[in-house]
Amino acid sequence: MPISSLIVRSGEDTVDAVVQAIGQMPGASVVEVQGGAVAALTETDDKIQDKALWDRMEQLPGVVKVDLIYHNFEDVIREPVS
């Protein structure tokens, strides 16, 4: 299960709606809010779902940018070629 954290940047006027929307996304949670920026956490079954979650966050009304911070994918890494 990949575990990731990211910062979702929106305006201060839209941040409440962004926090609420992230809270309703399965696999996502809000860690902290500062001004228009939201620190969020994702725990998903695979990396496609992980990426899909932050794509959804990026498309939320008012969101200007999503920055990625931490990405642990040790459970889903493919076997290296030999």
Add this chain to the structure above:
Amino acid sequence: MSICTELTRRDFIVQSAAVAAVAALSPSLTKPAYAEDLPDGLAWHKAPCRFCGTGCGVIVGIKGGRLVAVQGDPQNEVNKGLLCAKGYYLGAALYGRDRLTKPMVRKGGQLVPVTWDQAIDVIADKILEDPLKFGIYGSGQWTVAEGYVAMKLLKGGMGSNHIDPNARLCMASAVVGMITTFGVDEPSGCYDDLDECDTVITWGNNWAEMHPVLFSRFIDRRNRGHKITYIDLGTRKTRSTVAADHYMEFVPQTDMAIINCVCYQLVKRGSYDKKFVSKFVRFKGSDKKDMTFDQYTKFLADYTPEKVSELSGISVAHLHLLADVFSDARRKVVSLWCMGVNQHTRGTWVNNLIYNLHLLSGKFGKPGSTPFSLTGQPSACGTCREVGTLAHALPGGRVVKSAEHRKETEDFWKCKPGAINPKPGFHTVKMFKEMAAGNLNGIWVQVTNPAQSLPNLNELMANASKRFFVVSDIYPTATTRIADVVLPSSTWVEKNGVFGNSERRTQQWFKMIDAPGQARDDVWQMLAVARRLYDKGFAGMKDRNGEFLLAIRDDNGKEIEAWKWDVFSKFNVDKVLFNEYRQFTVKKHKDIAPYDVYVESHGMRWPVVKDEDGVWRETKRRFVEGEDPYVKPGKEIQFYMSKAKDDKAIIWARPYVAPPEVPDNDYPFWLNTGRVLEHWHTGTMTGRVRELKHAMPSAYVEVHPEDADQMQLEDGDRINIISRRGSLILPVVVRGRGIPQKGMVFVPFFDETKLINRVTLDAYCPMSKEPDYKKCAVRIEKV
């Protein structure tokens, strides 16, 4: 492992992720440690990101010999903990199923596995057929040591100057622009200026997708309430445009006239910075003759707002607004540019023109005011520009044409006197044309993919590909498919390395994991070939004392057999090469510190000079008193590398010149090409990352909505894009993430199954030899 331990471990990871995000959110917080003391069971080590020239710091989590986690480095000032999508998936890019793991040689039309020994022998024999007709085509993704060894092997040992990097295709215009204006290459400002400016202007630059973490620094400031005006000048609306206060769309190539028009207004209004101009600037015409200020004023007379508005399509009001910004002495303005300016048949001149604007307005060398040329690749600066892996160059800002520079280099390398050829080699486009013509017999390609990224591929590659190609890479590419020898390489944290980013920041990392199969470092590959040439009696591989030219010595001065993999792999050859290269960097005041200083740091910007108290000190802004140690007290600003030795920069009178190919009745559209956020250049690495491939699977063509209406095109319709050189069928996107101007189509070049470079033009800037990928004429037909 018990469920209980599993849960605990998972909790630790969740906690680590949360702490990292909160730390990145709060720049003032004490940064978390990244070493092995985090309770997540991973060993964490620093490295710069493998991808773009922003040069973000990454912390890499290793478990059981595998890379299993990445996080933005909170202690790295470039990104302060942030990463973009490419950086986020750095780890996955290493683990594609089709990594190259065995050396291969073409036999009977097929690539067949051979031993390393056999592959090295084939290459050495081919070089010995005619060393002067053998070239190296390298990369802005080469580490410093890789570029340095390639230079020493080819220019010091083989007497050939036929080495050029793919960086010729992305930053050569920036280099020549800086050298002609300031007398020396590389930006004077730094990323800190983005934290202090009140105005950002992008000149044909989509930084939201191409330098995303820098864009985040700007967005973050805005979110924290800083008022920053953002003006986006471009030929296509992009994701960056969404954040702009003013979008100014211009007819391709008319950036030259627009900048001259702003200068015209500054002079006419008398609002230029008179003190700065009189103290620090000289004027020259394009005939290289000195000009008076009055003559420069006369040159500008052609660029009235009315005339330029008609030519460029930008309104007179917007041209006035630009002049207002540069007239206001209190405004702190950062200009940013990258491929839109550099990949231009007058790329050098547009670079000069942006400098003109900042010099004339005095918006230079002050915190928050700088012209800043962004770089595309992670070490285009550190390797191509500083080591000088260009056809005309030698390390540390030297050139092969100069007898003094050749002698200095021969002395450093202990080559026999006269070993270095005074004649510049072939630049990139010429290199492939000369291969086609038979004037180069063979080429060694490392860390790049010219069979996809060169312009006008049908012409440049068709005959060149019949020559001898050695390709070192990590995955099969369009170029390995035409190769005679394919060498499997280590990449990024599978080897030791040093990169230098856009803001003169040198960053070091150690090898963290093994490369798969028999893949080996590019440095080793070149040392092994050099030694094989030596063993075969090739005189060029002997130094003036008869010893191996590329000898690697340990701390006691004893030579080690670095050409043997088991010796090389246990020794930090990078450190030896970096410290050897260091001696070249002092001449042009690009001083770098000893290797071990970078081991302890998260990157330092050169010149790095030792303080009286013994501390190595970096330089944020070059040419500025109090910041740059080479500026003499009382000088304020000193362009100490000016060719005329008068400490002044040059404002060049550069006229508007029409592009070589413009839309006409037969080919009525502009074609513009470029990159996308998800993929790194030709997509050979990011295309192996499922998530990125899934997000951006294949190429498309963006069409302006009005053109689409007129041609009755909808999303998903297929059109044939036809130029005088080739054609390509692609699906249409009408309202995608970018909207080209009316009369233009845009195609990304990452998709190796849809090569848009069969359509592009190979015309290049006559000074920098950098091709123009941003404009040629095409027609489009619905299929």
